[in-house]
Amino acid sequence: MGPALADVSLARASKKVRDSSTPRFHAFRVLFCSLAVISLVAYKCCGFPPLQTYHLSQSWLAGHSSSEFVGSLSPDVNSTTCPQWAALHPTKHQELSEDLDAAYDSEDFKQAAIQALGDAIRVPTESYDDSGPVGEDSRWHTFAELHRVLEATFPRIYESLNVTKVNTYGLVFHWQGSTTAKPYLLTAHQDVVPVESQTIKDWKHDPYSGYYDGTWIWGRGSCDDKGDLIRQLLAIDSLLKQGFSPARTLVLAYGFDEESKGIEGAGRLARYLGQTYGRDSFALLLDEGAGYLDMGGVTFAIPSTSEKGYLDVKITVSTLGGHSSVPPSHTSIGLLSRFIAAVEDNPHETSLSRAGTAFATTQCHAVYNPMFPEDMRELARKAVTDDAALEMLRGGLLALDPIYKAMLGTTQAVDLVEGGVKVNALPERASAVVNHRIAEDSSVGELQQHLIDLLTPLALKYDLGLAAFGNNVTFGGAGQVILSDFLEGALEPSPVTPTKYGPWAILQGSIKAAFESSPTLNGSHVVVTPFLSIGNTDTKFYWHLTKHIFRFSPSFETDHYNGEHTVNEAVRATSLNEGVRFYTKFILNVDSSDLP
Numbered sequence: 001m002g003p004a005l006a007d008v009s010l011a012r013a014s015k016k017v018r019d020s021s022t023p024r025f026h027a028f029r030v031l032f033c034s035l036a037v038i039s040l041v042a043y044k045c046c047g048f049p050p051l052q053t054y055h056l057s058q059s060w061l062a063g064h065s066s067s068e069f070v071g072s073l074s075p076d077v078n079s080t081t082c083p084q085w086a087a088l089h090p091t092k093h094q095e096l097s098e099d100l101d102a103a104y105d106s107e108d109f110k111q112a113a114i115q116a117l118g119d120a121i122r123v124p125t126e127s128y129d130d131s132g133p134v135g136e137d138s139r140w141h142t143f144a145e146l147h148r149v150l151e152a153t154f155p156r157i158y159e160s161l162n163v164t165k166v167n168t169y170g171l172v173f174h175w176q177g178s179t180t181a182k183p184y185l186l187t188a189h190q191d192v193v194p195v196e197s198q199t200i201k202d203w204k205h206d207p208y209s210g211y212y213d214g215t216w217i218w219g220r221g222s223c224d225d226k227g228d229l230i231r232q233l234l235a236i237d238s239l240l241k242q243g244f245s246p247a248r249t250l251v252l253a254y255g256f257d258e259e260s261k262g263i264e265g266a267g268r269l270a271r272y273l274g275q276t277y278g279r280d281s282f283a284l285l286l287d288e289g290a291g292y293l294d295m296g297g298v299t300f301a302i303p304s305t306s307e308k309g310y311l312d313v314k315i316t317v318s319t320l321g322g323h324s325s326v327p328p329s330h331t332s333i334g335l336l337s338r339f340i341a342a343v344e345d346n347p348h349e350t351s352l353s354r355a356g357t358a359f360a361t362t363q364c365h366a367v368y369n370p371m372f373p374e375d376m377r378e379l380a381r382k383a384v385t386d387d388a389a390l391e392m393l394r395g396g397l398l399a400l401d402p403i404y405k406a407m408l409g410t411t412q413a414v415d416l417v418e419g420g421v422k423v424n425a426l427p428e429r430a431s432a433v434v435n436h437r438i439a440e441d442s443s444v445g446e447l448q449q450h451l452i453d454l455l456t457p458l459a460l461k462y463d464l465g466l467a468a469f470g471n472n473v474t475f476g477g478a479g480q481v482i483l484s485d486f487l488e489g490a491l492e493p494s495p496v497t498p499t500k501y502g503p504w505a506i507l508q509g510s511i512k513a514a515f516e517s518s519p520t521l522n523g524s525h526v527v528v529t530p531f532l533s534i535g536n537t538d539t540k541f542y543w544h545l546t547k548h549i550f551r552f553s554p555s556f557e558t559d560h561y562n563g564e565h566t567v568n569e570a571v572r573a574t575s576l577n578e579g580v581r582f583y584t585k586f587i588l589n590v591d592s593s594d595l596p
């Protein structure tokens, strides 16, 4: 996905300002592109210039001679700054795992997988920003057709697992384990972003054809997120076919409005799962997310272990109206512009905290990414203990690529403005909306306080009352400024998933096992690194269910013909059976693990 597309997405989003989540889901896909940026390589995706054109300023490199730089480690060599566990092959179920590896390479399986995904794509389960609740808005009925297709494709799953429908279209599959070990949760979403009718002519194959051309499976949802949904179900179905019965209970939960607000689907599923299984009742949760990227011959898998927070702040200035032939010095529009300028002139500071996800990701690139600037590897190593080096590393990253500004701090963008109705009438009211993505180590409250501290002096200067997020801060005679949560979409940054032990190690080992056992993925050459998402998935509803939340989709960026949320969404057919291989290893590993 390129920056141009991001612009289109946001333009589209601002047309639909009634829905606060619109900018967020687009951002999640912009993020996939950003992943490539942060990994400092796959610029084709984002139209950034090649790496070599970046030159680091001499000042912060002072004292580092090039003889200290040693190049990247092979992915097979472990490191202390980016620990890599060995591939984790399911030992308790070794034979079963090997049988399934062989099955997944068979032509029969590949054809069945292509058919299953094609059938799912052919049901246009579009998610609309203006959808009414289930039961009132008839457009949700399409999801019943998808349920019929899934039931026809996977009769074994429907016969063997307990199926619960939550809010009619949310799907929960419960596969009872033989032990009392904590259950675990796999999730995905059934809905897709709508296809804009004027773009249909630009699709090589109809967006709901599910057409297979020998390499690609075409259609909306093929990448996001029906591919994951079908890969997971294919893995479960294959395990059932082999007679596998789990020791640990597995729960699958599939929402149906991730691409809009998420409240009808994951929002209701979260409540159901909390009530049925309890708080903190799952050993781990795996949802959609970023996948694999190639960095100069080394594959990086980048499961997201945290997500930024979110807040849209509306600034409304109200003053007395009147005829503009006798105007005051400042109209509400003039005053608003001063508030906007103050916001833009005081951007949020960035920080590179050793405890943060961006630091962990940077360490992994410094150690294993052949494309990471040589002169920064040493700096990254020193930054583990040396505060001056840490500060230089922060400066270096910011200079290296603008994406680090988003990774290392809260961002702000004034995206909407309105005010004034007539050329000879003083505007009584003017407003702007500032979109924020909140840093991992900050909070909604901290951001609100930042704005109050920043804007109170201005309010006093112009004798305006300031009411911020429901509280009166100052009073004034010339008018009023109100700061509010536009559309009430505030979201705290997610909890950060631990990556030192347990579930993370099993995820990492399963990814490596999927590579080692694959005839096409080239051995164990994969480095697994934690990652911070700039956008949000359905997991924002699931924080109470487990501390161990991962967002990861087992496919390469190059397995996607043209990215998500755009024309010509298509997925490489071979990524289906490779993804099923991953889910199978993961399920068998988690099943036989002693995770608490």
Ligand SMILES: *[C@@H]1O[C@H](CO)[C@@H](O)[C@H](O)[C@H]1NC(C)=O
Binding pocket: 160, 161, 162, 174, 175, 176
């Ligand atoms: C389905 O639910 C029943 C009753 O709660 C339970 O005994 C059974 O083990 C469940 N089956 C599966 C596959 O989860």
Ligand SMILES: *[C@@H]1O[C@H](CO)[C@@H](O)[C@H](O)[C@H]1NC(C)=O
Binding pocket: 470, 471, 472
């Ligand atoms: C803020 O001030 C206004 C006007 O003085 C008053 O009506 C309102 O109740 C106050 N709000 C709070 C939360 O104190």
Ligand SMILES: *[C@@H]1O[C@H](CO)[C@@H](O)[C@H](O)[C@H]1NC(C)=O
Binding pocket: 520, 521, 522
């Ligand atoms: C695997 O290696 C072969 C030969 O070295 C190469 O042609 C192929 O592109 C590689 N595949 C991946 C997924 O890296």
Ligand SMILES: [Zn+2]
Binding pocket: 189, 224, 225, 258, 288
């Ligand atoms: Zn998605």
